[in-house]
Amino acid sequence: MDGDHACCEGALAAGCRFVAGYPITPSTAVVERFARRIPRVGGVFIQMEDELASSIAIQGAVWAGKKAMTVTSGPGYSLMMEHIGLAVMTECPCVFVNVQRGGPSTGLPTLPGQADMMQARWGSHGDYEIIALCPDSPQECFDFMIDAFNLSEQYRVPVMFMMDECIGHMIEKVTIPEADKIDVTPRNYTKLPPDQYLPFKPAENMVPEMVKAGDGYRIHVTGLTHDYRGYPVMSADCQEELVHRLVNKINRNEEKIRHIIATDIEDADVVVIAYGITARVAVDAIALARKQGVKVGLLRLVVVWPFPEAVIRDLANKGKALVMAEMNYGQIYYEVERCAQGKVPVLLAGHGGGDVHKTEAIAEKIVEANKCLS
Amino acid sequence: MSRTEIKIGGFGGQGVILTGFIIGKAASIFDMKNATMTQAFGPEARGSACSSQVIVSEDKIRYPYVKRPNVMVMMSQEAFNKFSPQIDPHGIMLIEEELVDPAGLPDTVTVYSIPATRIAEELGKKIVLNMVMTGFFTAVSRIISREAARKAVADSVPPGSENLNLNAFEKGYEWGLKQLEG
Incomplete structure (x- = not known):
């Protein structure tokens, strides 16, 4: 299919x-x-x-x-x-x-x-x-x-x-x-009775428990900045607590959410970073560049957001040149460049879309990145 | 080379897409190889010359599109004119012989031909011409096994039409074997 x-x-x-x-x-x-x-x-x-x-x-x-x-x-x-x-x-x-x-x-x-x-x-x-x-x-x-x-x-x-x-x-x-054989995460419904339940009070993992309509809970859900009860509160303090948590419940769990697939990066001088269809095409490009004598591996991002910053920093600290391959003009490339902190060359193999990359286009960038190292 | 690229072309209604689908299904599900099928969508895929593209490989398929088909199956002159320049110079070209004049191919390309529409009409339904071509393809190219192809045909056609389609497949297959002998 x-x-x-x-x-x-x-x-x-x-x-x-x-x-x-x-x-x-x-x-x-x-x-x-x-x-x-x-x-x-x-x-x-x-x-x-x-x-x-x-x-x-x-x-x-x-x-x-x-x-x-x-x-x-x-x-x-x-x-x-x-x-x-x-x-x-x-x-x-x-x-x-x-x-x-x-x-x-x-x-x-x-x-x-x-x-x-x-x-x-x-x-x-x-x-x-x-x-x-x-x-x-x-x-x-x-x-x-x-x-x-x-x-x-x-x-x-x-x-x-x-x-x-x-x-x-x-x-x-x-x-x-x-x-x-399929693992399905059920919704985390509260066990608290209606008089004790606060719909936006974070549990231990920073995520509040849920209820559903018909179970006897009367709750308020709003797009306005809200307190634990879900009622609007127009204050910087409430905004800080809420938005900080919305950001942190993802960012602080980045390592748990992380899904990357690294192939042959241990001994690599150059690492190609890619996601989606471009990661597939990159595999052929890597084979092509290896034939030309470049030690190159692939870091595939399955989860792109939250961005695995620590992984990219680690590659940069190990002195590996990075090639970001994506069908745009650098949306994730700038993230990679930011994490590399100028320590290694970071090249973009990008284009405006309409076709997948030509294998040769990524391979050329790999060879170029390798030259930047020497 | 493990990767084989196949391009099927014809005009709308000839079953170009289903032919590609059956070849891919035979390879990936019944022959336990890998197969990737793509097709042109959008305005360029409408009108007279349409195509489907299938890659069959022992290894995992990475690059998803057909670049230089090793095997082409062309069922109309317009499709032939449009797509045949892409063929691998050492590839094989299968044509519907009453609809396609295979002029201008390099000498190194091997051409096999079959009057698939006429065979289909003799079976009572012109619409099974693509199954005749599928049988012909199976015999000549040997990329998919006959058993896998038969299973894929039976699995992909409307219920009740299996026998008609398998008969058409067999006619094409026999024609292919004869061509190989001849």
Whole structure:
């Protein structure tokens, strides 16, 4: 099956039972499959009037007790930004899938891009952190959608599932394990009675416990800065406590959330950093550069946000030249450069999208980075 | 070389996409190799010449697109004209012989031809021409096994049409064997 279909199946396996979406290429096949599949498992798919409605409908479903997601591509993602901020502020666990195409604006509907990575991080206003994952095959669309839902429940945060057109439309074999072999994180509902429960009082891991509609709890959920009760408090003190926690519950758990795949980096002089489809292409580029005598390895970021700063610092401290390969003009490259702190050369193998990298283009940057070292 | 690149071309309605899908399914699910299929979406994929691309490999497939097809299956002249310059100079070209004139290919390319549409019509349904081509491809290219291909055909066509499609597959397969002998 293709990546879009695998994404849908992964969501269903993770327990997603409500999907609202407004179909857009190249993500349309995801909602098409949900429309067929989700009623059979007792769930609901609604084709909404637009992306604003989709991105808020899922949050209603979450507070009603369901696991929920929406799916879109660049133009629709832009429209969802306001409600991503609301999900962050209200700590609403849900998943936003973006099958990235070339942008800006309507750009290249049928061709791949990876240029929404910064938008995924900070596209909504205010200061916050989210989690973003990048699969590189239909199989990973299935596997990592389950991770996306699990992380959203663990940290009560909207999780960004950043696919791209190539992965979404690519057809490969997908192995779906038996249901009892899939780890699904249930929602962390409180055991406290209504008179003791405070909906935004953080538990030990900085994440508050949840309730759902119909269980007898009367709660207030707002996008305004709020206290433990969820009531608006217009003060710098309350803002500091709340926003600091929203940022820290992700950043301080970065090591736990971290998902990187390092290949042959121990003895490498050059390390290529890549995510999504570009990480696949980079493997061939690395083979090409190795033939030219360069000792080069790959650091693949599955979780791109929160960014594994310590890992990059460690590579820089070990004197390894870094090549960032991505389908944009340096969205993650600047993160890498920041973490390298000028200690090693950091090169960008980037382009504006519309096609995956040419293998040779990444290989050339690897060779160039190696020359910078000597 | 472990990686084999395949490109199937024709006009809309000939079953170009399903042919690629069946080849990929046979390779990856029934022959236990790896396969990646991509296809052109968007306006460039509409109209007269469409294609599907399949990579089959013993190893994990990284680069996802077909660059220089080792095997091409062309079912219309327009598709042939558009795509045939991409072929590997030592590749093989399979054509629907009544619809494609394989002019202008390098001498090093081996051409195999079959009147797939006529064979399909003799079976009573022109629509199974792509299954005739799939059988022909299986026999000539030997990238996928006959058993895997048969399973993939039966698994991919509408229920109730398995026999018709498998018959078409076998006709193409036999034609392919004869061409190899001849």
